[in-house]
Amino acid sequence: MKLSEITPSEFLKVTDNNDFTLYEHQEEAVAKLRENKNVIVSVPTASGKTLIGYISIYDTYLKGKKSMYIVPLRSLAMEKFSELLSLRNLGVKVTMSIGDYDVPPSFVKNYDVIIATSERADSMLHRDPDILNYFGLVIIDEIHMISDPSRGPRLETVISSLLYLNPEILLLGLSATVSNIQEIAEWMNAETVVSNFRAVPLETGIIFKGNLITDGEKKHLGRDDEVSLIKESIESGGQALVFRNSRRNAEKYAQSMVNFFDFQNDFEKLEIPPDLFNEAQANMVAHGVMFHHAGLSNDQRTMIEKLFKQGYIKILTATPTLAAGVNLPARTVIIRDITRFSDGYSKPISGIEIQQMIGRAGRPKYDKKGYGYIYAASPGMLRVAEGYLTGELEPVISRMDSNSLIRFNVLALISSGIATDLKGIQDFYGKTLLAAQNDIDGYELAFESALYFLKDNDFITEENDIYSATKFGRLTSDLYIDPVSSLILKKCLDLEFSEELYLYYISKTPDMLTFNYRASDYEYLEEFLDRHNISDFSEESMGAAKTAIILNEWINEVPINTIAETFGIGPGDIQAKASSADWISYSLYRLGSMFDKENENNLLHLNIRIKEGVKEEIIRIIEIPQVGRVRGRRLYNNGFKSIDDIANARVEDISRIFGFSTKLAKDIIENAGKLNNRYYR
DNA sequence: CTCTCTAGTATTTAGACAGCATGTC
């Protein structure tokens, strides 16, 4: 059926007037949603799931209701946001609500579609459960994420809340292929739409001992082994994506590709900011090769993704960052490692992850066919690889049963008023997948001990078996931090303020994942703990000390590359850590304002310094737009020490400073002037 | 006595979410 046959005439504005024929699974999903049935669509990636979203969002809009689109990653939220913007042509107002994103105000009431991460959705719901009255549709992308041990429970909480609070809201789940899709559907009162359809056909094979095995047939690959497959792909105009299981492997593999291929990109033409890449990296890019992992800075990653999309980078080697992230397809995908070290063992990676990686093969519109190959290093791994391809699927399992998550959730339920007694909590949990998969009566003890813990630590109070959150409990829940973190921060406030020491306690909260320390770090870590009279030499404490030391370098303006080199980590690791610490230090500031007013200013400044990575003395001047830690420092060192100094400066005096063009100098002076005026008003 | 090589041993290992602010008759 054509798009125009099932949608209002104006709808084609969304698709640039392309009136394509719907795929069968799209048609089926839309039909079921229109019958007011929840739906779970399970199809491979790149098979038009977004169009189902578009149509159902517009249907919902016409009924005067809002839609929410939940995704697992911030990068995916931004990608969806730019895709869904085309709905603006129909008057549908789209926004996104993710942590860290402060451009459009996230007034739910003013928008028709809200794109959110699962955590943001969770947080929004328990801050103000009433917003649900405005919603008619919630789309949950990558719903199989429920199975993710660390982040799945937050998504499961959101869906359970929807089922518990407002079963009228239509749910559309989009999922990878999993074995128990029926069970998930029953839990959500949904019908399933399952299809193996792919927009670009996929050919899969296993590379084993110099042979490529496809459909049981062996083909000898020659001396270059799997590299010959990459060669083939590139020479016929394609690109290749190689997944590896460690950063070092990804980098090494990229380096080795430089020796195999030489595409001779005109480096000048690529418009890469100077100093974005180091010499070795720039050399790889010049050869059309690069690696991608979370140790790279955000700017580096964005640039690499762009160069790959534009086709300048032909071979990209990556860790799992690219498996679940933004859509970055390539004609040929090679999964070079199928095991990864975790929990003390080297284990085969999950089938869902393999699906995601291999699903990247084949660019719609550009490639007639995609090629996905799995590399097996041993006979045992050959069997594992065969298992992936013959479709032994994993089930989605609830991970909501950890005690710390139950504490977090029970506080959220009480704080939001969704549940106020044990019975309410049990009723809520009765709606979870956890309950659908387990005997929920077995958790009563866990709920009671969570309630006891929360009461004992003044997060909640009780009267006649009815619980309500204290101010402390409410703030903890709103800050979205673990109650245990909140207690650590509260205790920290009793200690005399010292940046280093406070950074240590920030790092010690369970919400901060600390840096790993090595044997070679012992000496200075123990010295740090000694110096602060901390007698705890546990693993957590040592990790927190290392993290505190690195953050301390960051807030003292040590160049990010110097920190990276000294501690053997990547610039991306420092950015990520600073961003978590920013969140926790903000929480500390808020707790400080509640318990200990005296410390308030110190805590606010510490938060700004972590956010921006600056010393105290330039906190003010980096408020000027276009001035960050680097430019702020240069201005300060050249005598421009306040907003006033800069607002009244002459353009030539600032443009004389290294790194400041005339235009930039003008802009900065103007911005400083505006900022100044604002203060005078 | 010192340097070098080697065999055996120790070490290391992916990723990434959250808060805030704002509007207005």
Next chain:
DNA sequence: CTAAATACTAGAGAG
């Protein structure tokens, strides 16, 4: 439980 690559170290042997 189901790894593999690399960095480190002690000790032998050469000069």
